[in-house]
Amino acid sequence: MSWSWVSVNGSLIWQLTRQTAYLGVVPALIGLAISVPLGVTAARWRWFSPPALAAVNVIYAIPSLALFIALIPALGLSDTNVIVALTLFSLCIMVPNVIAGLRSVAEPVRQAATAMGYGQLRQLVGVELPLATPVIIGGLRVAVVSSISLASVGQLIGVSSLGYLFIDGLQRSFPTEIYVGLVLIIVLALACDLVLVGARRALTPWAAR
Amino acid sequence: MAVDALDLEVPAGKTMVLVGPSGCGKTTTLRMINRLVEPTEGRVLLDGRDVRQSNPAQLRRGIGYVIQQTGLFPHRTVQDNIATVPLLDGWPRKKARARARDLLALVGLDPALAPRYPYQLSGGQQQRVGVARALAADPPVLLMDEPFSAVDPLIRASLQDELVRLQTELRKTVVLVTHDIEEAIKVGDLVALYRPDGRLAQVDAPQRLLGMPVDSYVSDFVGFDRGIRLLSFFRATGLNLRAEPIVGSDSTVAKALGAARDAGQPWILVTDSDGKPRGWLPAERLAPLADDTPLGTVPAEEFGHTFTVETDSLRAALDAALLSPAGQAIGVDSAGRVAGLLSYDQLRAAVQAAEATTKDAAGDAEQQPRSLRA
Numbered sequence: 001m002s003w004s005w006v007s008v009n010g011s012l013i014w015q016l017t018r019q020t021a022y023l024g025v026v027p028a029l030i031g032l033a034i035s036v037p038l039g040v041t042a043a044r045w046r047w048f049s050p051p052a053l054a055a056v057n058v059i060y061a062i063p064s065l066a067l068f069i070a071l072i073p074a075l076g077l078s079d080t081n082v083i084v085a086l087t088l089f090s091l092c093i094m095v096p097n098v099i100a101g102l103r104s105v106a107e108p109v110r111q112a113a114t115a116m117g118y119g120q121l122r123q124l125v126g127v128e129l130p131l132a133t134p135v136i137i138g139g140l141r142v143a144v145v146s147s148i149s150l151a152s153v154g155q156l157i158g159v160s161s162l163g164y165l166f167i168d169g170l171q172r173s174f175p176t177e178i179y180v181g182l183v184l185i186i187v188l189a190l191a192c193d194l195v196l197v198g199a200r201r202a203l204t205p206w207a208a209r
Numbered sequence: 210m211a212v213d214a215l216d217l218e219v220p221a222g223k224t225m226v227l228v229g230p231s232g233c234g235k236t237t238t239l240r241m242i243n244r245l246v247e248p249t250e251g252r253v254l255l256d257g258r259d260v261r262q263s264n265p266a267q268l269r270r271g272i273g274y275v276i277q278q279t280g281l282f283p284h285r286t287v288q289d290n291i292a293t294v295p296l297l298d299g300w301p302r303k304k305a306r307a308r309a310r311d312l313l314a315l316v317g318l319d320p321a322l323a324p325r326y327p328y329q330l331s332g333g334q335q336q337r338v339g340v341a342r343a344l345a346a347d348p349p350v351l352l353m354d355e356p357f358s359a360v361d362p363l364i365r366a367s368l369q370d371e372l373v374r375l376q377t378e379l380r381k382t383v384v385l386v387t388h389d390i391e392e393a394i395k396v397g398d399l400v401a402l403y404r405p406d407g408r409l410a411q412v413d414a415p416q417r418l419l420g421m422p423v424d425s426y427v428s429d430f431v432g433f434d435r436g437i438r439l440l441s442f443f444r445a446t447g448l449n450l451r452a453e454p455i456v457g458s459d460s461t462v463a464k465a466l467g468a469a470r471d472a473g474q475p476w477i478l479v480t481d482s483d484g485k486p487r488g489w490l491p492a493e494r495l496a497p498l499a500d501d502t503p504l505g506t507v508p509a510e511e512f513g514h515t516f517t518v519e520t521d522s523l524r525a526a527l528d529a530a531l532l533s534p535a536g537q538a539i540g541v542d543s544a545g546r547v548a549g550l551l552s553y554d555q556l557r558a559a560v561q562a563a564e565a566t567t568k569d570a571a572g573d574a575e576q577q578p579r580s581l582r583a
Contacts, residue, residue: 112280115243115352116293116342117270130284206284206326 002176013165017184020161024148025192027083031090031143032136038091039098040124053096060092064153072157082154089150090143097139101132134207137200144196145189152185162188215251215409217401221349222380224372226393229403229410229430235386237407239352242384243272255350270294273343273351273381277358279335281327287313287338288323294346305345312341317371333364337371344379353385357392369395390431394419394438402427416442420564440524443563445516448526450540450549455480456504458487463500466492476535479509484546486512489535515539518548523563527556 006013042049062070067085075081105128113127152163162181169177215238219225227235240246241253244265253260260268281290289296291312292305300308310320316337327335336356343351356372357365373396376383387393393400394415401412404426411423419439422428428435454468454477465477469492477495479487488509495507513532516525518540529538530553538551 106278106280108276108278108280109282111245112274112276113282115245115269115272115274115276115280117266117268117297119266122297127282127284131282204284206286206328 001179002174005174005176006180013180013184016160016162016164016181017188020148020151020163020185021188021192023079023082023086023151023154023159023161024144024188027086027147028090028094028140028143030083030087031094032140034087035091035094035098035139036129036136038095039102040129042095042099043102049099053099056092056095059088064089064150065156068154068157068159077158079159081157082151082159085154086147086150090147093143093146094136094139098132098136101135101139102128104135105131134200134204137196137203141193141196144192148185148189148192152181215407217409217412219382219384220399221382223398224376224383224385224396226397226400227384227386227403228388228390228393228400230405231388233403233405234407235401235403236354239354239384239386242350242352243269243274270298270346271348271350273346273348275336275339275343275351275353275356277355279327279339279359281335281338281342283327286324286326287330290327290338291341291345293342294348298346308345309341312344313338315344315375316341332360333368336360336364336368340372340375344381349382351381351383353383355387356385358387358389365392372396391438402430437524437527440527440560440563441522443523443559445518445521445523445526445540448518448523448540448551448559449555450518450551451555452549454478455547455550457482457484458503458505460504461500462495462498462502462504462507465490465504466495476537478512478535478537478539478547478550479504480547486515486539486541486547488512489533510534512539515541515545517541517543519543523556523559526551530556 038052042052064085067088068081071081071085075084109127109131110123113123118127151161152166155161155163155167162185165177165181169175169181215234217225217238227238229235237246241248242255242260244260247261255268255272282293285293288306288309291309292300292302295305295308296302306323310323313320313323318334318337318341322330322334322338327338330338336359339356343353357368360368369392372383372385376396385393385396390402393402397415399412400415400418402410402418404410410430411418411427413421416439418427419431419435419442422431422435432438451472453472454465454474456465456468456477456479458479458481465479469475469477475492477490477492479490481487489512490504490507490509498507511534513534514529516529516538519542526538526540530536530551533539536553538556540548540551542548
């Protein structure tokens with residue numbers, strides 16, 4: 001472990017960490033935005049649910065590197081390439097979670113809402129989505145952590161992130177770089193997770209603890 | 210086919226209880242009223258208007274709905290749960306919340322519960338909030354689907370009492386579904402008893418259901434002790450109570466024995482200085498004692514419980530007689546002072562007289578245009 005390397009390269013490490021956070025958080029949030037309407041559709045029209053779940057499962061089976069490479073003709077060696085790929089992966093986690101979240105709303109609650117005179121859209125926005133929030137945020141936690149971790153693979157197509165430290169450390173046989181990259185990815189993932197746990201608590205004061 | 214050939218009219222301001230075995234269609238009937246279920250044929254009229262002419266959401270906001278599992282919104286505070294329909298109707302939040310607090314008091318809950326979440330409440334409290342929520346927009350009609358089935362028997366009894374009390378105040382048109390005939394008889398102005406096939410067996414006032422079941426299905430459903438339960442519909446006010454032998458505890462053995470002899474009764478009721486019952490004394494226990502022994506010094510038998518003449522029913526009087534060592538019920542006034550005694554024989558005469566009135570009333574009802582047909 002060479003501490004002097006860390007202090008000399010502080011600004012590089014900081015920049016790579018920010019880039020990794022960006023590549024991790026943005027796809028998860030876009031995934032959230034896309035998966036909510038998809039999940040709502042699947043929860044409402046049941047026939048839509050099996051094909052949707054099968055589709056996201058197939059996507060999840062694609063190795064991340066293969067997906068990055070497959071997107072090169074369309075998106076080149078860019079941040080966008082990695083963000084699109086990671087968004088697709090986060091859909092694989094988010095869509096089933098949104099469906100599960102909406103299905104977790106107790107039938108009597110749904111029935112009471114209808115009987116009180118809620119219209120369909122109002123019931124979705126006012127009752128069902130708020131009650132699905134804990135499960136949806138649970139999915140978001142997994143999606144963010146997995147995006148942060150997968151972002152480092154993007155280094156192989158030249159999109160920089162903390163993954164740079166792994167490849168450079170390997171090529172130079174310099175373990176310090178690898179350790180630093182690993183620790184920072186874990187710390188970053190934990191930090192994002194903590195933020196989301198805080199968000200869930202703030203958004204769902206009604207959940208019995 | 211859950212419900213078939215049903216013809217039922219619920220008079221405004223009354224409580225109609227739909228009761229029957231599970232699967233008989235009572236809940237389906239209820240849900241047809243607010244269009245949670247659409248009938249394949251026939252009509253549901255609300256105030257003379259077919260419910261299918263109304264927009265479902267609008268219709269439902271004018272009909273309170275209470276269900277067994279409460280269906281409270283876990284993510285809303287108690288006050289916002291109660292304010293649901295007013296908020297849907299576009300009331301300002303402040304006004305809706307003020308209304309919610311009023312309703313909390315109306316259903317017997319502490320307004321301090323307003324900012325709590327449902328999970329912080331007991332089952333009985335949640336059910337009361339459910340009732341308050343149904344009443345929030347002051348709908349003329351209230352539908353209740355097994356509202357008290359999920360709470361323990363003690364709480365259930367108090368919720369039933371509360372409903373009866375609320376009804377005397379609010380006079381809503383209530384349709385309540387239950388599988389519990391006791392509940393039906395307790396809270397219903399009218400009871401509609403279903404057969405397992407979804408047809409109506411009998412629609413009647415509770416005392417007529419108990420007193421004049423139309424067939425063996427009804428009498429079996431109502432239960433073997435329907436005679437005793439029928440007694441709860443007869444007031445104790447008209448009873449002829451005996452004034453003897455009742456003796457104050459400051460009196461003597463000689464006077465007590467004299468009173469017992471005059472009345473021809475083996476038991477003497479001893480009262481305290483306020484005229485409240487103190488206990489029963491058997492004449493045979495007094496006989497060996499000196500004539501001037503004060504009664505207050507003789508240990509008396511416990512008197513069990515009493516019935517209040519002005520407010521209790523014959524059922525309470527019978528119960529008091531059953532549990533009395535003397536086989537006699539003690540009637541008291543509202544202050545707890547002894548009003549008189551009642552023996553089994555007197556009770557039997559009173560019950561026979563009361564039953565005769567029921568039969569007469571039933572005879573009269575045949576003449577009236579019947580608002581309810583089965």
